[in-house]
Amino acid sequence: MANADCIILMGGNMAEAHPVGFQWVSEALAKGAKMIHVDPRFTRTSAVATKHVSIRAGSDVVFLGGLINHMISNELYFHDYVVAFTNAATLVSEDFRDTEDLGGLFSGFDPETGKYDPSTWAYADPAGGTVTGPSGEEHGASASARAAGHEYGSGGPPLEHASVLRDETLQHPRTVFQVLKRHFSRYTPEMVRDMCGISIDDFEYVARTIAESSGRERTTCFGYATGWTQHTLGAQFIRTAAVLQLLMGNVGRPGSGIMALRGHASIQGSTDIPTLFNLLPGYLPMPSVGRHDSYREYVDSIGSKQQKGYWAYAETYVVNLLKAWWGEAATAENDWAYDYLPRLSGAHGTYQTTADMRDGKVEGYFVLGQNPAVGSANGRQQRLAMAQLKWLVVRDLNMIESATWWKDGPEIESGELRTEDIATEVFFMPAATHVEKAGSFTQTQRMLQWRHQAVQPPGQAQSELDFFHELGVRIRARLAGSTDPRDRPLLDLTWDYPPDAHGNPDPEAVLAEINGYVVDDRAPLSAYTEMKADGTTAGGCWIYTGVYADGRNQAARRVPQGGGGVTQSEWGWVWPADRRILYNRASADRDGKPWSERKAYMSWDDAQGRWVGPDNVDFPVDKHPHARPDPSLGGAEGLAGDDPFVMQADGKGWLYTPKGLVDGPLPAHYEAAESPVRNALYAQQQAPARVLLARSDNMEAPSAGEPGADVYPYVFTTYRLTEHHTAGGMSRWSPYLAELQPEMFCEVSPELAAERGLVNGGWATIVSPRAAIEARVLVTDRIRSLTINGREVQQVGLPYHWGVGSDAVVTGDAANDLLGVMMDPNTQIQESKVASCDVIAGRRPRGADLQRLVASYQQRAGTTPETGTRAVTDPEKEGF
C-alpha cells in the first residue's frame, strides 16, 4: 500500500479497525499519494483522507460500476495490459443473455430453485459449443449450497480445457470487453447520484483520480473489509472492484491490488486451513453427495489436467492431504482412503446449523474463542437454539455471554426462557492466551508468523491444540478394537505428535505435517511442486508447503525489518511459495520488460534465461515471455509467456467469470434484502439468488414498493470501534478497553434526531423485525442523510461489540440481535451491513413487553415468514 499512488478505501474504516496497518496508508500519503474514503460514515479514516465521499450503505456496485463505465467510455483503461493479461479478448457463448436483454436477470435463472444454471455464461469453444467445467456444469443450487465460491481462495474455478477463441482487437460483439461495455453502460454518473447519493462532481473527482493514478507509471490500490463482504451480493461487490482494477492494470504490480482487511489474528489462516464446513485445507472442496461420490469424480471436478496453471495438479494436493491424515491406511488401492471423508448434502453453514439446533437436530456444540450469542446475526435465534442443545462446550479466556445465556441472557430477563427449564449441560473450559502457547497466525496479507511460548497457561487453562489432541486420544481409546467401519477413519488417523517438555503435542511437529514431507524419511518438502501423487509424499495443506522448508520453521524468521530487500523477505513466510506479491509476472509487459522504471518489479532476463527481481516470481521461472505452447498441454507447461494468472484455468485475469460465481458472470446492482429504496437499475429489486432462511424467528422487513415498508423506514449499518474487538470477548473484559468505550451507542444525523425527538446523550430504542435494542444517542453530522431518487434516506450507525450478560466489565444491548439472516449465495455470509429499522426515543421496554413491542411492529408492517422471500420481483419482465 505504501507504494500506491492512489488508495481507495471502501467498505471499511481502516484507521480505526486496522490502526497499525494504516501507517502504510499514511506513509503513501506522505509520499504524495491520494487516498479517498468512500463510506456511509465520516470516520477517522475520512479525517485524514484526501477526500471523503459519503455513500448509501449497500450501493457500492452502482458506484464501482459507474467507474467501470467511465473508464471504458472515455477509453481510460490500460489497453495493453487488458489485451495481454485479461480475458477481455475472449469470446463468450452465443447463448449468453445479459441483464440488458432480460429485465435484470442473466440467462439461466431457474425460478424453481431460485438459483442460476450457469451453462450459458461459458466461453465459446473453438471446436463448437462451450468450454464447460471439467465435469460438466454444476447448477447454482448445488454450488451455492456447498458455498463453492469459497473454493477460489487460492485460484480460479476449473475449466475442462484452456482452448478459447480470442479477438485481440476487442471488436467482436461477443468478446468479454464488448459484453462488459454494454452491461455497464447504464451505470451513469446520474445513476450514481440517484442511487448512492454521491454528487456528479464527487464521482468525477474519484474517476479522474483513479485514471490519473493508473497505467504504466502509476498504480492504484483498493482496501476493503466486511463493509463489502457482508451483503447478499458481497462477492459481487469485490468482483466489481476486481473488474475495475484489472481494467486499469492494477493487479500484480507494486502498489496495486485489492487488499482484504480482515478482522481476526488468523482469520486468513482459518480459511486456508479451514474450520469451515465446505472446505478442506488448501481450498479443496469437502465432497458432496451425488457430485463427488467416487474419488475420480471428486478429483476430476476440482481441476482438469487440460487446464492451464497449477490447479491442473489438484489430484496431487488431494493425495497428499489424505496421505497426511491417514498415513499407511491411505493407499492407491483404496483411493487414498477417500471414502473416509464425510459428505455434504446441502448447506451446513453456521446459520443453517443454528436453525437445525433450534429444531433439536444437533446434540452437542463446541464454541471456540467465538461469541455467537453476541457476534452472530439474529442473536435471539442463536441463544434460543443453544437452549435446545444437550451439551455445549465453550472454550474461552473469559466468561462470555455464549457461556452464560442460560442464567443472564436477554431471554431470561424477558421471561422467554427460565433457567430451571433449560436442560443444556454447559462446560466452560478456560483457554490459553496467545503468549501461553506456541503456534502460527496467518495475517491479512497471507503471512504466517510464529509466536513463541512465553509462559505456561495458568490453572486449568489449556490451548486448543492440547485440548483437541487429548480429546482425540480419549475418543480413539474408547473406540479401540471396534470393528465398525465408521470408526476406521478415527482409528487410522495419524495422531501421534511428539510431546514437548510438558507432555503436550509439539506445535512445530503439526506445522511440519501441514508443510508436507517425504513419506520414507520424513524429509520436509520445500515447495508444493515437489509433491507427488503416488503416495511417496504427504502434506496437510499444499499452499503452506515451504513454511517448513529445510526443516526450519520459516514462519519464525525474524530478521529485523525483514532484512535489507524491498520485499522484507526474511520476516515470516507468505503463502504460496513465500511470494510477497501475487501474480507478479504482470508487473512486466508482454515482452517481459517492466511497464515503467517507476513500477519495475519482476522482469525477464534474456542472458540468464529466467525471471528476475526482488520477489519469487509467481510464474514458471524459466518460461520465456514469448513462449506460446499448445494450451492443451495443461498445467504449468500449458501456460503461455503472457499468462500471468497462473491459478486461473486460462492464465488470464477474469473481467468476466464464465464459471465459478453462482449469481452472475458480471456484477449487477440489486438492493439489499431489506431496503426502503427501489432499484432504479433493473426491475429486479433484490439479489435474485440470495439465500434465505424463512422462519418465524428470522422475519424480514418489507422492501420499497411493498406495503408496510414505511414501518421500518431507516437503514442501519453495523461497525467496529478501535477499542473493542468483535463480540467483545477479548475486549469488554479488559478494564483499559472497557473504560475507553464503556457504552453501546447509535450514531444518527441531526435530521433524524429532529424527526424522532432524539437527544444527544439520551436513549434511543432501535426496532427491527427481529428485535428491539437500546443505545445511547450520538447526534452527529458524521453520518449524513442522503438524497436517494429524490427522497431523503436516513442511516443509523451501530457498533456491535456489546452484549447482555453479567460478567464483563461493560455490557449493553447487542446490535447483531437486530439483524436477520439473509445470505450471499456464493459464500453463505450474512448481510449485516445494511438492514431496515425504526428508531424511537427512550429506553426499550423490559420483561415480556419487549417481545410485545417487536410483535406490534411486525403486525403493523404485516410481516410474515414469507415477506421478502420472492426471488423474482417481476416474473413477466423476465419472461417467466
Next chain:
Amino acid sequence: MAAWSPLEWPVLRQVLTGDRTGRGAAVQSARTRQIESRNATADRVVQSVCPFCAVGCGQKVYVKDDKVVQIEGDPDSPISRGRLCPKGSSSEQLVNNPLRQTKIRYRAPHATEWTDLDRDTAIDMIADRFLAARRHGWQDHDEHGRPLRRTMGIASLGGATLDNEENYLIKKLFTAAGAIQIENQARI
C-alpha cells in the same frame, strides 16, 4: 525526607536542564528517578504476535519469574515497526486480568449455578458425549443410497482467533469423526 531545595523548583529546573517542554529531566522527582522499567528487570523477552486483528503486529513479551509483566510493540517487525493500537497495547490484560477464568466450570441440566470439575473428568465427560452425539446423529446413506458417512449430532464454531496448527487438528479430528458442521468467524 530530604530538605526541599529551591533548585528543585520545576520552572527553574526546566530552564537549567534545557528541558524546555517539560517532558524530560525537569519533571522527574527523586522517586521517578528511582523507578525502573518492568522491561529492564524482566528475565527474558519472547517475540510474539498481537492476537486481535489481522494486521499481525509484532509483540515483545516481557517475562519475570515465569509471569508476563508487560507486552509491547516489536520494533523489529516490518509490519508494525514497534507500534500497537489500544487493543494490542492492552494485551497484557488478556493474560493477567483478574476477571479471566482459569478454572473449568460445569453447569448441570436445569442447574442455576456453576460447579467445579477437574480437567480429567471434564475431558472424559466430553469424550463420552461426543461419541454418543456422533452415534445419535449418524447417517450412513442418503435417500438414494449414496454414501454420506457423517454425523449431524455435533457442531463447532470458532477458529479465527486460533492458531493454524490448532485449526488443523480440529478439522482433522472432526472430519475423521464424520462431523461436518464445522464453522468459524470467516463465514460471518
